[in-house]
Amino acid sequence: MKRSLAAIVLLVSFTSSCALFKKSGPKADEFAGYSEDISSERITFPALDEQAKKIIEEAPKPGEGAVDNDLEYALAAFKDKNKGERYWNGFTILIYSGVDREQAFKTRDEIQEKFPEIKAEMQYQQPRYLLKVGKFINRVEAQPNYHVLKEEFPTVRIIQDRFQREGYVNPDPVEDVERPD
Numbered sequence: 001m002k003r004s005l006a007a008i009v010l011l012v013s014f015t016s017s018c019a020l021f022k023k024s025g026p027k028a029d030e031f032a033g034y035s036e037d038i039s040s041e042r043i044t045f046p047a048l049d050e051q052a053k054k055i056i057e058e059a060p061k062p063g064e065g066a067v068d069n070d071l072e073y074a075l076a077a078f079k080d081k082n083k084g085e086r087y088w089n090g091f092t093i094l095i096y097s098g099v100d101r102e103q104a105f106k107t108r109d110e111i112q113e114k115f116p117e118i119k120a121e122m123q124y125q126q127p128r129y130l131l132k133v134g135k136f137i138n139r140v141e142a143q144p145n146y147h148v149l150k151e152e153f154p155t156v157r158i159i160q161d162r163f164q165r166e167g168y169v170n171p172d173p174v175e176d177v178e179r180p181d
Contacts, residue, residue, distance in 0.1 A: 085165060091142050092161040095120065095153050096131035104129035107153070114152055118145065135163050 096107040104122065108131055111120045123130040136142040142158045149156045
């Protein structure tokens with residue numbers, strides 16, 4: 001009973017105190033005819049001289065290949081730079097990784113038997129054998145082969161790998177020369 005009486009008193013005092021605060025300030029109607037000129041504060045640019053007008057007139061119009069030449073040059077430079085790279089980063093499908101040589105060769109033979117169109121590559125990184133399939137630029141490219149192989153080999157996974165570039169052109173031929181001890 002005391003709690004309900006205290007709650008009622010608190011509620012009455014709260015609602016009555018809200019009525020004491022009147023919102024003051026101008027009404028929206030008072031600003032109906034308001035206007036302000038801020039043109040003196042705006043940034044202005046000097047008029048274009050004749051040389052600038054000539055440059056604008058001589059500039060290629062949209063669709064005339066203004067960017068195409070630059071893009072072709074950038075792509076050619078990128079391609080030449082990549083020819084000098086010995087390795088490229090990508091993804092491969094790892095089918096087997098372990099120290100058991102017999103199991104590695106058995107798994108490779110199973111892949112050749114069940115999937116003759118897929119070429120498996122055996123690598124030995126001491127002390128383990130790796131059986132990998134494919135060289136992919138990104139994971140999405142590896143997905144179709146991954147799902148096919150996953151049905152037969154449940155431990156298959158997509159991993160990052162580095163591949164030697166085919167047609168690698170060494171820009172510094174001195175690097176490949178054997179040095180005498």
